[in-house]
Amino acid sequence: MTAQYFVYYLPLPLTIHGSVRLNDDGTYSIYLNSRDSAEEWHKTIEHELRHIEGGHLYSDKPVWKLELEADGIALPAPETSEPKIYASLEDLRENFI
Numbered sequence: 001m002t003a004q005y006f007v008y009y010l011p012l013p014l015t016i017h018g019s020v021r022l023n024d025d026g027t028y029s030i031y032l033n034s035r036d037s038a039e040e041w042h043k044t045i046e047h048e049l050r051h052i053e054g055g056h057l058y059s060d061k062p063v064w065k066l067e068l069e070a071d072g073i074a075l076p077a078p079e080t081s082e083p084k085i086y087a088s089l090e091d092l093r094e095n096f097i
C-alpha cells in the first residue's frame with residue numbers, strides 16, 4: 001500500500017477543527033484537533049476531503065472562497081467594490097481607515 005494521506009491529531013485551539021496540507025511529494029497531511037469528538041473529526045475529515053477533491057490546494061482562489069466551497073455554501077456575488085490601493089505595508093498600516 002502506498003501511503004497517500006497522513007492524519008495527525010494535535011491539540012489545536014478550540015476554534016480550529018482541522019487543516020490540510022499538500023506535501024512536496026504529492027501526499028496530503030490532514031490535521032485534526034485532538035480535543036474534538038469523534039463526530040467532529042468525521043465532519044472535519046469530510047470538509048478537508050472536499051478541499052482535496054476540489055483541487056483547492058492547487059488553487060489561487062482566496063481562502064474564504066475555498067472555505068465556503070468546502071462547507072458546501074454558495075458563493076456570494078463576485079467582488080463589486082473598487083479596491084483601496086496601498087503602495088506598501090507601511091502605507092496600509094498608516095492610512096487604513
Ligand SMILES: [Zn+2]
Pocket residue numbers: 047048051066067070
Ligand atoms: Zn477548510
